[in-house]
Amino acid sequence: MTGGTVTRAQLSEAVYQEVGLSRNESADLVETVLGEISNALSRGEMVKISSFGSFAVRQKGERVGRNPKTGEEVPIEPRQVLVFRASHVLKDQINTTLGKTTGKPGRKG
Numbered sequence: 152m153t154g155g156t157v158t159r160a161q162l163s164e165a166v167y168q169e170v171g172l173s174r175n176e177s178a179d180l181v182e183t184v185l186g187e188i189s190n191a192l193s194r195g196e197m198v199k200i201s202s203f204g205s206f207a208v209r210q211k212g213e214r215v216g217r218n219p220k221t222g223e224e225v226p227i228e229p230r231q232v233l234v235f236r237a238s239h240v241l242k243d244q245i246n247t248t249l250g251k252t253t254g255k256p257g258r259k260g
Contacts, residue, residue, distance in 0.1 A: 163178040207233075210229065
């Protein structure tokens, strides 16, 4: 799973290779985990995955935007957005893999 986009099928295959479940059981496991995350977020709950990050639904208030073609002001309705915040462990792993450091004093990486 290097480069490009990781798909559900690739996640299922990784579970199959690493855990030793059948391909069907691996696919079911991936679907169950993703379903639980989706359901929790739909209920407005935060999802925290240790050493990975957290997903949350945030409220964005109403604001005035602008039509880029005409410059006309347009009201933008309040809405909910999904946000992901990576853990420091994941950030450090990514930066180490890419040969970079965080640049923050007191942090290894």
